[in-house]
Amino acid sequence: MNDFTLIRKNLTRRRLRAGLLIFSIFIAFLIFGMLGAVRHVFSGENIKIADDRLVTVNKINFTQSLPVAYVERIRAVPGVRAVSYANWFGGYYQDPKNQLFTFAVEPESWLATHPELQIDDAARKDWLGRRDGLLVGEAAALKWGWKIGDRVPLSSNIYSQKSNGSHSWDFTIIGLYTVADPNVSTNAVLFNHAYFDESVSFGRDTIGLVVLTVDNPAMNEQVGRAIDAMFANSPAETATDTAKAFNKAFAAQFGDIAMIVTLVVGAAFITILMIVGNTMVMAIRERTREIGVMKSLGFPARRILLLVLGESLLLSFAGGIPGIAVATVSVGLLGHALGDFVQGLTMTPGILATALALMTGLGFCTGILPAWKAMRLDIVTALGRS
Numbered sequence: 001m002n003d004f005t006l007i008r009k010n011l012t013r014r015r016l017r018a019g020l021l022i023f024s025i026f027i028a029f030l031i032f033g034m035l036g037a038v039r040h041v042f043s044g045e046n047i048k049i050a051d052d053r054l055v056t057v058n059k060i061n062f063t064q065s066l067p068v069a070y071v072e073r074i075r076a077v078p079g080v081r082a083v084s085y086a087n088w089f090g091g092y093y094q095d096p097k098n099q100l101f102t103f104a105v106e107p108e109s110w111l112a113t114h115p116e117l118q119i120d121d122a123a124r125k126d127w128l129g130r131r132d133g134l135l136v137g138e139a140a141a142l143k144w145g146w147k148i149g150d151r152v153p154l155s156s157n158i159y160s161q162k163s164n165g166s167h168s169w170d171f172t173i174i175g176l177y178t179v180a181d182p183n184v185s186t187n188a189v190l191f192n193h194a195y196f197d198e199s200v201s202f203g204r205d206t207i208g209l210v211v212l213t214v215d216n217p218a219m220n221e222q223v224g225r226a227i228d229a230m231f232a233n234s235p236a237e238t239a240t241d242t243a244k245a246f247n248k249a250f251a252a253q254f255g256d257i258a259m260i261v262t263l264v265v266g267a268a269f270i271t272i273l274m275i276v277g278n279t280m281v282m283a284i285r286e287r288t289r290e291i292g293v294m295k296s297l298g299f300p301a302r303r304i305l306l307l308v309l310g311e312s313l314l315l316s317f318a319g320g321i322p323g324i325a326v327a328t329v330s331v332g333l334l335g336h337a338l339g340d341f342v343q344g345l346t347m348t349p350g351i352l353a354t355a356l357a358l359m360t361g362l363g364f365c366t367g368i369l370p371a372w373k374a375m376r377l378d379i380v381t382a383l384g385r386s
Contacts, residue, residue, distance in 0.1 A: 003303070007310045010287070011318075018315070021276055025319025025362070026326075028268045029355060033327025034334075036351040039261040051217040052081075053113065055246040056210040056227055059237040062246075065206035066236050068197075074210055077226050079219040084109035085207040087193060090158035093144060100140065101188035102154060104196040107135075113211045116179050123148075123175020131195040134171035137186030138178045148173050154189070162201040169199070211243070269358070277366040280312050284370040295379045305375040312367025313360070320359035324352065 012018055056074065058064035068085065075083045084106055091102030107127050111117060119127075119135065127133045134154075136146055146152060155168040171191055179186055197204055214223050224240035231238045284291070291304060328347040335345035 003307060003310065007307055007314055010283075010307075011311050011314055014283075017279065021279060021315055022319040024272055024275060025316060026323040028265075028272045029320045029323030029359070030327045030330075031268055032265050032355060032358070033324045033347060033351060034331055035261040035264060036354070037327075037331040037345055037347055040348055040351065041345050049243045049247065050116075050213065051242070051244075052213050052215075052220070053243040054212050054214065054220060054224060054240055055243050056212065056238050056240040057208070057246070059228075059239040062209065064236070065203060065208060066210065066238065068205050068207050070231065070236075070238070071207070071210060073230060074212060074227055077223060077230070079214050079216070079223045079226075081213045081215050082109060082112040083210060083212045084113045085193070085210045086110070087196065087203075087206075087208045088158075089154075089191075089196070090156050091154045091189070092157065093152070093154060096155075096157060100154065101185075102156075103188065103190050104193040105190050106193050107133075107190075110190065110211075113213050116181065116184065117177045118179060119175050119177045123177075126174035127192075130172065130174055131192050132169075132171050133174035133192060135190045136173055136176050137188050138176050139186040140189055141173070141176050143187070146173055148175060154191075159196075159203070160201045161199050163199065165201070169196070269362070273362065273365060276312070276315065276362070277369070280308075280315075280366050280370045281373075283311075284308060284374050291374050292379050301375040305371045308371035308374045309364070309367045312371070313363030316359045316363035316366070320355065320362070324355045328352075 056066070056070075058066055065087075071083055071085050074080060087104040089102040089104055091100045092098050093100055111119075111124065123135070127135050134152060141147065150173045152171050152173060153168045154171060157167070160167045161169070169191075177186065177190075193207075212223075214220060220242055227240045228238050294304065295301070324347075331345060331347050
């Protein structure tokens with residue numbers, strides 16, 4: 001019988017207890033994996049955004065509008081290379097449940113400020129020249145079965161048309177866009193702001209946000225201050241920050257995700273550490289006479305220590321590996337289901353590496369004390385204990 005078999009036999013001698021411990025560790029790592037993936041998404045670390053891209057919104061709240069006239073004034077700020085703007089349309093397809101990331105944008109400048117959007121020359125030409133043209137992300141087209149040339153009605157849960165009060169606009173799909181970064185979603189649809197602005201019943205000549213690029217990322221703070229100072233004390237003051245910071249601020253609406261994850265995972269692991277550690281001490285106490293017999297048969301103290309430590313490590317990995325595996329599958333399914341609204345929800349190598357480190361640490365911390373006691377146990381004392 002080799003040492004691994006001996007470790008396995010000792011671990012499973014009380015199957016109910018071992019099963020409950022493994023299940024509790026399984027749940028802890030399932031929670032860790034899923035919350036870790038969510039934390040990674042909301043941190044914005046998974047999406048590469050150009051360092052020279054800034055976003056200007058209303059200082060009160062990004063849901064408040066800005067006058068479209070601000071765009072030309074921002075364009076004149078020294079250091080600004082390109083400027084575009086957008087309105088959140090609040091769109092859906094056929095049914096309000098079918099929400100879409102839908103923006104009314106100025107096509108030419110939007111492509112200039114978002115060079116990551118890859119479209120062919122024909123689609124670019126059509127989009128710039130057709131007011132009702134709709135540029136669709138590849139994932140959105142695949143999801144809804146759309147193809148170039150289709151006539152698509154999109155409805156808004158915010159806006160209506162001034163001519164007939166309808167909440168629906170008709171568009172013609174002129175092209176699809178793709179991106180090189182797999183973490184960036186292609187579920188958005190974009191259409192001409194001029195087409196939207198001329199027909200909307202309220203909010204004409206206003207925009208939701210301004211997107212701009214600067215000549216050098218080192219100028220971000222300087223340009224941002226200049227823009228906000230220009231509109232200080234106006235009816236619509238502005239707040240300008242990097243696109244990365246804007247995304248993080250948007251995520252912060254849902255709470256401090258990092259703190260929530262840390263508290264939940266920390267509480268789970270402290271609880272598991274106490275339970276498993278106490279159980280391992282109790283298990284070794286139950287086997288005191290057996291350890292004494294093993295020592296009398298010539299098992300060296302170091303081997304005894306490794307056997308007990310191996311038992312706690314096997315327990316940790318037996319629960320942790322299935323837990324993180326199920327979390328990986330669950331995150332993949334969740335990412336597919338929420339792909340329209342959550343970009344890049346995947347199990348990252350960093351989360352997996354951290355999980356393996358935690359499994360090792362959990363096994364070591366819960367096993368080292370009973371292993372040390374077993375190693376130092378006196379043979380006479382052990383054999384004399386009933």
